[in-house]
Amino acid sequence: MTNIENNFLGIKSPNxxxxxxxxxxxxxxxxTRAFEAGWGGxxxxxxxxxxxxxxxxxxxxxxxxxxxxxxNNIELISDRPLEINLKEIKEIIREWPDRAVIASLMANxxxxxxxxxxxxxxxTGCHGFELNFGCPHGMTERGMGAVVGxxxxxxxxxxxxxxxxxxxxxxxxxxxxxxxxxxxxKAVVEAGTNGLSLINTIQSLMGVDLDTLIPxxxxxxxxxxxxxxxxxxxxxxxxxLTTIGQNEMMKNIPVSGIGGISTWKDAVEFxxxxxxxxxxxxxxxxxxxxxxxxxxxxxxxxxxxxxxATLEDFRGLSLNKVTHWEALDLNYHIVARIDQDKCIHCGLxxxxxxxxxxxxxxxxxxxxYNKYMIKENECVGCNLCKLVCPVxxxxxxxxxxxxxxxxxxxxxxxxxxxxxxH
Amino acid sequence: xxxxxNILSQExxxxxFSDIHPPFERLSSALVEANRCLFCYDAPCTNACPTSIDVxxxxxxxxxxxxxGSAKTIFDSNIFGxxxxxxxxxxxxxxxxxxxxxxxEPPIPIAKLQRYSTEKAIAGKWDLYLRxxxxxxxxxxxxxxxxxxxxxxxxxxxxxxVTIFExxxxxxxxxxxxxxxxxxxxxxCQDEIDWITSIGGIEIKYNSMLGRDFTLESLKTNYDAxxxxxxxxxxxxxxxxxxxxxxxxxxxxxxxxxxxMKYSEIQIGDKVAVIGMGMTxxxxxxxxxxxxxxxxxxxxxxTEKEKPCTDAELELARLDGCNIIWLASPAEIIxxxxxxxxxxxxxxxxVEPDSSGRAAPKLTGETFTLSADMIIKATGQLPFSDLLxxxxxxxxxxxxxxxxNQKTNLSGVFAGGDCVNGGEEVVNAVQDGKIGALSxxxxxxx
Numbered sequence: 044m045t046n047i048e049n050n051f052l053g054i055k056s057p058n059x060x061x062x063x064x065x066x067x068x069x070x071x072x073x074x075t076r077a078f079e080a081g082w083g084g085x086x087x088x089x090x091x092x093x094x095x096x097x098x099x100x101x102x103x104x105x106x107x108x109x110x111x112x113x114x115n116n117i118e119l120i121s122d123r124p125l126e127i128n129l130k131e132i133k134e135i136i137r138e139w140p141d142r143a144v145i146a147s148l149m150a151n152x153x154x155x156x157x158x159x160x161x162x163x164x165x166x167t168g169c170h171g172f173e174l175n176f177g178c179p180h181g182m183t184e185r186g187m188g189a190v191v192g193x194x195x196x197x198x199x200x201x202x203x204x205x206x207x208x209x210x211x212x213x214x215x216x217x218x219x220x221x222x223x224x225x226x227x228x229k230a231v232v233e234a235g236t237n238g239l240s241l242i243n244t245i246q247s248l249m250g251v252d253l254d255t256l257i258p259x260x261x262x263x264x265x266x267x268x269x270x271x272x273x274x275x276x277x278x279x280x281x282x283x284l285t286t287i288g289q290n291e292m293m294k295n296i297p298v299s300g301i302g303g304i305s306t307w308k309d310a311v312e313f314x315x316x317x318x319x320x321x322x323x324x325x326x327x328x329x330x331x332x333x334x335x336x337x338x339x340x341x342x343x344x345x346x347x348x349x350x351x352a353t354l355e356d357f358r359g360l361s362l363n364k365v366t367h368w369e370a371l372d373l374n375y376h377i378v379a380r381i382d383q384d385k386c387i388h389c390g391l392x393x394x395x396x397x398x399x400x401x402x403x404x405x406x407x408x409x410x411x412y413n414k415y416m417i418k419e420n421e422c423v424g425c426n427l428c429k430l431v432c433p434v435x436x437x438x439x440x441x442x443x444x445x446x447x448x449x450x451x452x453x454x455x456x457x458x459x460x461x462x463x464x465h
Numbered sequence: 466x467x468x469x470x471n472i473l474s475q476e477x478x479x480x481x482f483s484d485i486h487p488p489f490e491r492l493s494s495a496l497v498e499a500n501r502c503l504f505c506y507d508a509p510c511t512n513a514c515p516t517s518i519d520v521x522x523x524x525x526x527x528x529x530x531x532x533x534g535s536a537k538t539i540f541d542s543n544i545f546g547x548x549x550x551x552x553x554x555x556x557x558x559x560x561x562x563x564x565x566x567x568x569x570e571p572p573i574p575i576a577k578l579q580r581y582s583t584e585k586a587i588a589g590k591w592d593l594y595l596r597x598x599x600x601x602x603x604x605x606x607x608x609x610x611x612x613x614x615x616x617x618x619x620x621x622x623x624x625x626x627v628t629i630f631e632x633x634x635x636x637x638x639x640x641x642x643x644x645x646x647x648x649x650x651x652x653x654c655q656d657e658i659d660w661i662t663s664i665g666g667i668e669i670k671y672n673s674m675l676g677r678d679f680t681l682e683s684l685k686t687n688y689d690a691x692x693x694x695x696x697x698x699x700x701x702x703x704x705x706x707x708x709x710x711x712x713x714x715x716x717x718x719x720x721x722x723x724x725x726m727k728y729s730e731i732q733i734g735d736k737v738a739v740i741g742m743g744m745t746x747x748x749x750x751x752x753x754x755x756x757x758x759x760x761x762x763x764x765x766x767x768t769e770k771e772k773p774c775t776d777a778e779l780e781l782a783r784l785d786g787c788n789i790i791w792l793a794s795p796a797e798i799i800x801x802x803x804x805x806x807x808x809x810x811x812x813x814x815x816v817e818p819d820s821s822g823r824a825a826p827k828l829t830g831e832t833f834t835l836s837a838d839m840i841i842k843a844t845g846q847l848p849f850s851d852l853l854x855x856x857x858x859x860x861x862x863x864x865x866x867x868x869x870n871q872k873t874n875l876s877g878v879f880a881g882g883d884c885v886n887g888g889e890e891v892v893n894a895v896q897d898g899k900i901g902a903l904s905x906x907x908x909x910x911x
Binding site: 390433 | 496
C-alpha cells in the first residue's frame with residue numbers, strides 16, 4: 044500500500060500538495076474550500092505591510108487553443124489588513140488540525156520590521172514561515188521581494204534576522220530572476236534557513252494588444268513587468284531545483300518545488316529531482332481546487348505501479364541522471380522508426396526533418412496519402428519527428444549503438460577519433 | 466391525391482428550407498475546430514480538392530486571426546470558395562481525406578471553416594484582388610455559371626475585358642438554379658457573383674443564349690478568344706409509356722422553379738416518385754418532402770453500394786422521410802384522364818459490372834406498382850449535342866473534347882465545366898474555369 048503523507052521539515056500534511064502563496068490562499072473562504080477539496084497544506088498569501096493593488100492584474104499566454112499555458116501577474120502581497128489575516132489563520136489551524144499552514148512573509152529590509160512581523164505571525168500557531176525573496180514586481184521598487192533574493196548578501200542578512208526570532212521552520216523562497224539560484228541558496232542556507240522553495244515567478248512582459256498597442260495587462264493605458272508562471276515555466280524550475288539537489292553543500296536541505304506544476308506527473312518529476320513536496324497555483328487559478336483529486340490519485344497509482352511505498356522512496360532518484368554534456372556517451376545512438384500501421388500520413392515528421400533537421404525521412408507520393416519512411420543511415424536520432432508526431436507510439440526511437448563501450452567527449456578527443464561519422 | 470401548391474404555412478416553409486449546415490456562430494466556435502487541425506504537410510485534404518485549396522494554411526490563418534489572409538488563401542485557388550463550402554460533397558473530397566479519419570475521429574469541419582472565412586469576405590466586401598489595367602484584349606464567355614465566372618475572374622485580373630453571355634436572368638448556373646435551397650439561396654449566389662465581379666472588367670449580358678441570340682461566329686469576330694461554359698441541359702428521357710402525362714416533371718426544371726418562385730407557389734404532388742439517386746435526385750426528393758409531399762419514393766436501379774450520391778446526401782433523404790427503393794427501374798407511368806396516378810417498376814438484380822465499372826442491373830421479370838401523382842425525372846442531364854454540331858465543336862456524346870488545358874478543336878475557343886465533363890461538382894467547374902483562364906492568357910500571349 045502506498046502512503047502519500049508528507050513530512051516537510053517536520054510539518055505534516057496528508058499529501059505533498061500545498062497551495063502556493065497566491066490569490067487562492069489569501070483568505071479563509073478559499074483556504075476552507077481548498078481543505079474541503081483535499082489539499083494537504085497552504086502557504087498563506089504573503090503577509091506584510093498592507094498594500095494597495097491595481098485593477099487589471101493578470102495576463103495569459105495562450106497557444107494553439109490552449110489557454111493560460113503561461114500566466115503573469117502584477118498583483119502585490121496581501122492587500123487585506125494583517126489583523127484579519129492573522130485571525131483567519133488562527134481559525135483555520137484550529138479547524139483543520141491535520142493540514143499544513145505556512146505563512147509567507149515579506150517585510151521592509153530592516154531587522155526590526157522582520158522581527159515584529161515574525162513575532163506577530165508566529166502567535167497564530169502556524170507551522171512554518173516562507174520568506175518571500177522572490178516577488179519580481181511592485182515590492183522590488185520598495186526594496187523587498189526579488190531584490191532581496193537577487194543579492195546573496197542581503198538575503199543572508201535577512202535570514203539571519205529571521206532566525207534570531209523564528210521558533211518554527213523557515214523556508215526561503217528563491218527568485219529565478221538570477222543567472223543561478225545557487226549563490227543565494229548557499230547564502231541563506233549558511234544563514235540558517237531550514238528549507239528552500241523555488242521558483243517564484245519570472246519577470247516578463249506578456250504581450251501587446253495589437254488594436255490599442257498597449258501591452259498586457261492594461262492598467263489604464265500602461266502596464267508594468269509582471270511575474271510569469273504556469274506550465275511554460277516548469278522546465279526552468281526543474282533545472283533550478285536540480286542545481287540545488289546536486290550541490291554538495293545543499294543536497295540535504297529540504298526543497299519545496301514550485302513552478303508550473305499542473306498534474307501529478309509534474310509533481311512526481313519535481314520529487315524525482317529532489318523536491319520534498321510541491322506547491323501549486325496556476326493550475327488552480329485555471330481549474331479550481333478540484334484538481335487535487337487527480338493529483339493525489341495519479342500519484343498513488345504511479346507509486347503503486349512502481350512499488351514505492353512512501354514519497355521518500357523515490358525522492359531525488361533522477362538527480363544523478365543529469366550530468367555535464369562532456370560526460371554523455373557518444374556511442375549511444377538511436378534511430379527513428381515509423382510504425383506504418385499507426386501512421387496517419389500527416390507528413391509532420393517529414394517536413395520537420397526536411398526543413399529543420401537532417402533530411403532523414405523519405406516521401407513516396409500517394410493519393411491522397413503519402414508514405415513516409417526513415418532513412419536509417421541518415422537519421423541522427425534527434426527525436427524531432429517523434430516530438431511532432433500527433434499519434435501516440437507511432438514513431439519510436441530504436442537504440443543502435445555505435446560501439447559497445449561508454450565513450451565520452453574527453454575520451455573521444457584523447458583518442459583522436461574522426462568527427463564526421465554522418 | 467392531387468398536385469397543388471400552398472400546402473404549408475409560411476413558418477413551415479421557412480423552417481424546412483433554412484440553412485442545413487448552419488455556420489459557426491462566433492469566432493470561439495470556429496477556433497475550437499481550427500485548433501484541431503494538425504497543419505499537415507502536403508495535406509491530403511488539399512490533394513483531395515479539385516482546386517487544391519491550401520486547407521491547412523487557411524485554417525491556421527483563422528487561428529492567427531489573419532482572416533483576410535485566410536479568405537485570400539481560399540479564393541486564390543477557388544474563387545467560388547464560399548459557394549463550394551456549402552455545396553461540395555466534402556465527405557468524398559477534403560473532409561473524406563482528413564487524416565483524423567484514420568484515427569477514427571471526426572475530420573476537421575473544413576467546409577464550415579471555409580464558409581467562416583469566405584462569408585466574412587463577401588459580407589464585408591473585402592477587396593482582396595486588384596485588377597490590372599485593361600490591356601485592350603477582349604474575351605467572350607458563354608455561361609455565367611461557376612466555370613464561366615471562375616474563368617472571367619482569372620482573365621479580368623490580368624487586364625482582359627470580359628463579356629459573359631448568360632441565357633438566364635441571373636448568373637451562377639446550377640449554383641443558382643440547380644441546388645437545394647437549404648444549401649444555398651439565390652440571394653447568396655447573387656452576393657457571391659457580385660463579389661466576384663466587383664474587381665471590374667466583367668460585363669454579364671443576361672437573357673442571352675448561344676444559338677438563339679448569337680452564334681459562335683459572331684463572337685469570333687468581336688472577341689480575341691472564347692470560353693464555352695454552357696453546362697448541360699434538361700434531364701434525359703425515360704423512354705417509357707406515360708412520360709407525356711401531366712405530373713411528370715424534369716428535376717432540373719422542378720428545382721429551377723423552387724429557386725425562382727416563392728415556396729408557396731410551387732406545385733407539389735401528394736405522392737412523389739423520384740427516378741435516380743444522384744445529388745439532383747436527392748435535392749428533388751428532399752425538397753418535395755419539405756414542400757409538403759406526404760410520400761416520396763426514390764427509385765434507383767442499382768444498390769446503395771453503387772449509388773452516385775454521397776452517404777451524407779442519402780442520409781439526408783432518409784431523415785427527411787423519403788423511401789428508398791433499390792434495384793428498380795420505371796417501366797410505365799400510369800395515368801387517368803391525362804394525369805399521373807402511379808408508376809409501374811421492374812424489379813432488377815445485379816450482374817457483372819458494365820462499361821461504367823458498376824454492377825449492371827438486369828430484369829428479373831417481376832414488377833410492382835407505386836401509387837403516385839407526380840414523377841420527377843432525375844436520371845442525369847443531356848448535353849447540348851445539337852448546338853455543338855451546329856457550331857462544329859468536336860465532342861464525345863455531347864461532352865466537348867478538350868486538350869492541352871481546356872482548348873477545343875476550334876482555334877481560340879476554349880471550354881470547361883459540365884459541358885466538358887458531362888456534369889460533375891461545382892468545384893470541378895471552377896477548376897476548369899481557372900485553368901481555362903490561364904490557357905487563354907497564354908494563347909493571347911499575356
